[in-house]
Amino acid sequence: MSTPGAPAVPSELARLRGSIDNIDAALVHILAERFKATQRVGVLKAELGLPASDPAREAQQVGRLRRLAQEAELDPVFAEKFLAFIVAEVIHHHEAIAQGHAQRP
Numbered sequence: 001m002s003t004p005g006a007p008a009v010p011s012e013l014a015r016l017r018g019s020i021d022n023i024d025a026a027l028v029h030i031l032a033e034r035f036k037a038t039q040r041v042g043v044l045k046a047e048l049g050l051p052a053s054d055p056a057r058e059a060q061q062v063g064r065l066r067r068l069a070q071e072a073e074l075d076p077v078f079a080e081k082f083l084a085f086i087v088a089e090v091i092h093h094h095e096a097i098a099q100g101h102a103q104r105p
Helices: 011-048 055-071 076-102
Strands: none
Touching (some): 055 076
């Protein structure tokens, strides 16, 4: 949709923006699936009395993600920051799950 009086958007720019919008939608759906899986992991950890954070697993994942990023020609530093953001949120969820589990009679 264009704004009245705004200059026309070149067709290539509109096409690229449409592609970006589709990729963003896919990312949201992929993240939703990832968080569904990590929520289940949080429940299992709580049931087994395991800590919310697993530093060894996290380090392994950072290395794996950095390699994947390099192969995909994505800045590995950016990929690591992105993973750190996600992992921090997952740990927060796992802590909340564990707290809720501990409060059950």
